Amino acid sequence: MRRVLMRDPIFLIVFTILMGLLLLSIGNTIFRDGQVDQFLNRYSEEGRLIGIPPLEPSKDQWLGTDRAGNDLFQMMIEGFKWTVGICAIVALGRMAIGLLVGIPLAFRGARLNRYFKIVLDGFLILPISLLAMMMLFSSLMFADSTMVPPLIDRVSLQLTVFILLGLPAVTLYLVTEVRQLLNREFMVVAETLGGSVWHRTRQHLWPHLVPTLVIVFMQQFVQTLMLLIHLSLFGVFFGGTVFLFEGVMPTLFEWSSMFGYYFKQFTATTWMTSHMFLVPAIGLSLLVFLSNLLTSRLERAFRLRRQEAIVTDETISQAEAAAATLDEPFMLVYTDDALQLHRKKDMSG
Amino acid sequence: MNWIARKSSQFLITCFVLIGISALPSLVGQLEFVPSNYWGGLQQQVGLLTKLDEITYYNVTAQRELPLLPAIGPLMKETVIIFMTSLVVAVGFALLYAYSFYRSGRRVRTVMQQTSQTLEMVPDLFWLIFTQFLAITLYKKTGFDRIEVAGGFAEYIRFLPIVTLSLTILFFFLKWLTNHILQEETTPFLELARAKGVRPAALFWKHLLPNLVYRFYLFFRSNLITVLSSLLIIEYLFNVQGIFRFIVYNPSMPILLVILFVIYIPIFLVDVLAEWLIPDAWKGGV
Numbered sequence: 001m002r003r004v005l006m007r008d009p010i011f012l013i014v015f016t017i018l019m020g021l022l023l024l025s026i027g028n029t030i031f032r033d034g035q036v037d038q039f040l041n042r043y044s045e046e047g048r049l050i051g052i053p054p055l056e057p058s059k060d061q062w063l064g065t066d067r068a069g070n071d072l073f074q075m076m077i078e079g080f081k082w083t084v085g086i087c088a089i090v091a092l093g094r095m096a097i098g099l100l101v102g103i104p105l106a107f108r109g110a111r112l113n114r115y116f117k118i119v120l121d122g123f124l125i126l127p128i129s130l131l132a133m134m135m136l137f138s139s140l141m142f143a144d145s146t147m148v149p150p151l152i153d154r155v156s157l158q159l160t161v162f163i164l165l166g167l168p169a170v171t172l173y174l175v176t177e178v179r180q181l182l183n184r185e186f187m188v189v190a191e192t193l194g195g196s197v198w199h200r201t202r203q204h205l206w207p208h209l210v211p212t213l214v215i216v217f218m219q220q221f222v223q224t225l226m227l228l229i230h231l232s233l234f235g236v237f238f239g240g241t242v243f244l245f246e247g248v249m250p251t252l253f254e255w256s257s258m259f260g261y262y263f264k265q266f267t268a269t270t271w272m273t274s275h276m277f278l279v280p281a282i283g284l285s286l287l288v289f290l291s292n293l294l295t296s297r298l299e300r301a302f303r304l305r306r307q308e309a310i311v312t313d314e315t316i317s318q319a320e321a322a323a324a325t326l327d328e329p330f331m332l333v334y335t336d337d338a339l340q341l342h343r344k345k346d347m348s349g
Numbered sequence: 350m351n352w353i354a355r356k357s358s359q360f361l362i363t364c365f366v367l368i369g370i371s372a373l374p375s376l377v378g379q380l381e382f383v384p385s386n387y388w389g390g391l392q393q394q395v396g397l398l399t400k401l402d403e404i405t406y407y408n409v410t411a412q413r414e415l416p417l418l419p420a421i422g423p424l425m426k427e428t429v430i431i432f433m434t435s436l437v438v439a440v441g442f443a444l445l446y447a448y449s450f451y452r453s454g455r456r457v458r459t460v461m462q463q464t465s466q467t468l469e470m471v472p473d474l475f476w477l478i479f480t481q482f483l484a485i486t487l488y489k490k491t492g493f494d495r496i497e498v499a500g501g502f503a504e505y506i507r508f509l510p511i512v513t514l515s516l517t518i519l520f521f522f523l524k525w526l527t528n529h530i531l532q533e534e535t536t537p538f539l540e541l542a543r544a545k546g547v548r549p550a551a552l553f554w555k556h557l558l559p560n561l562v563y564r565f566y567l568f569f570r571s572n573l574i575t576v577l578s579s580l581l582i583i584e585y586l587f588n589v590q591g592i593f594r595f596i597v598y599n600p601s602m603p604i605l606l607v608i609l610f611v612i613y614i615p616i617f618l619v620d621v622l623a624e625w626l627i628p629d630a631w632k633g634g635v
Contacts, residue, residue: 122366
């Protein structure tokens with residue numbers, strides 16, 4: 001799979017863009033102390049005032065500034081690591097707990113799994129963002145910026161809620177996936193030969209599960225991003241919301257919070273043409289698009305990897321033709337290495 | 350009989366789970382998880398089951414508390430209209446796409462496959478902004494002002510929410526349909542039908558499509574939460590007078606309980622009907 005990915009130019013380009021943005025964001029924190037430049041007024045070469053914040057995109061401020069004069073490009077760079085970090089932590093958390101619960105459950109009988117599915121079915125009808133908003137609203141709304149509790153408390157609560165609310169769907173998916181693998185021939189053979197649950201999981205199940213987990217990680221990453229966007233539109237920003245005289249404000253400027261914050265500064269249609277709204281909106285749409293693209297390339301690599309191990313019709317027909325010409329048609333006469341290799345791979349899992 | 354008992358127990362279990370979910374907002378208080386609060390919330394929600402008609406909400410226009418149950422009817426109607434119309438439009442276009450894909454040559458298929466894959470990656474947020482942007486641009490260029498970009502207090506907005514949700518659902522369907530048509534094409538029963546001289550149109554509509562119906566339903570059902578999430582954000586941003594926007598503006602546990610049941614009961618009934626009405630032959634090995 002890794003070899004396929006390293007030869008895939010689309011995967012490499014997307015990966016480089018995302019890693020480049022992440023490095024820039026981390027670099028901004030390390031080398032510039034996370035500083036974002038402020039430009040209060042714009043002057044012409046003759047020294048005449050030609051613009052006040054929010055400044056339109058220009059040669060000096062590539063993406064323009066917001067009402068406070070903050071450079072939007074620098075804010076986007078600074079906020080990227082937060083957005084990506086939150087989504088990655090939530091996705092990893094859901095997968096880790098999902099695996100801890102899902103794998104032992106998958107080894108149990110079908111009846112228990114059916115009940116488990118029925119119990120969790122209720123979680124699959126209500127949008128998570130709605131439930132998250134109702135759970136977090138009272139804890140993350142602050143009437144004054146002096147009343148804001150430490151960042152670690154706010155972030156840990158929010159991350160826990162995000163992980164827990166997405167857990168039922170991930171666990172159900174992983175249980176189904178593991179149960180499908182358990183029905184494969186090599187797993188049945190491993191069980192017949194007396195392999196313990198731990199041995200079968202570590203030696204046989206895990207190598208087959210890793211590619212699926214990579215794809216699940218990317219899917220959860222995108223879902224968390226959408227959850228953050230929805231919450232920010234409802235006014236529940238990541239890290240908390242401070243009520244000000246002129247409206248609500250996030251305590252942390254990551255991409256989805258910027259999007260919700262700027263969106264709330266406009267009336268019904270004026271946001272449509274404002275760069276302040278369009279910059280985070282396009283940025284988030286692109287991030288979702290690139291993450292989905294990465295997922296599809298991973299799926300492709302995974303598919304190609306599986307196809308490598310599949311014996312083609314041609315090899316089967318060759319073997320059949322060879323067998324038909326023999327005096328002892330039931331004797332093992334594989335002439336093709338691929339067929340034997342496939343058998344070996346299947347046996348070893 | 351066994352089937353009825355199984356379905357009834359499933360319904361009851363899910364109802365209990367829904368009560369548990371509706372009490373979840375009480376679990377968090379002052380940046381902490383408080384299990385005792387959750388227990389209290391749970392008891393409150395169970396108590397509400399016997400007096401659902403007493404649940405009220407604060408009506409901003411009337412400036413007072415009003416009963417929820419008669420008021421939720423028009424909201425539900427609006428949500429159902431938008432959801433069902435979008436679903437019908439999306440399924441219609443998806444079928445057209447599937448048929449064209451089935452009848453196309455290899456080169457056209459590659460283009461269609463790549464296009465559908467790319468469109469599926471675009472988030473609903475983009476379509477939401479894009480449709481509003483198009484409506485505004487149309488108005489600016491031509492003066493055509495019949496397309497509403499946001500609903501008002503007594504104004505219903507339907508066209509743009511339906512277009513946006515249809516696009517989201519449609520692109521969600523296309524990739525699945527493409528993959529499954531390619532898989533089904535190589536199945537022996539289609540090979541046999543083709544060898545017997547059945548015309549391609551009949552092959553698609555009479556043999557391939559019925560075989561996909563139940564699986565398509567299961568796929569849609571398992572991804573319903575994604576569609577409902579899109580509907581939630583569409584209702585909120587377009588100011589649609591539907592149940593999802595209503596709960597965002599009235600985030601209380603009793604209202605959440607009612608809304609959960611209002612969403613779940615129709616879904617459960619459709620599930621039962623689908624399992625009952627779709628012939629076993631169409632279900633295949635599913």
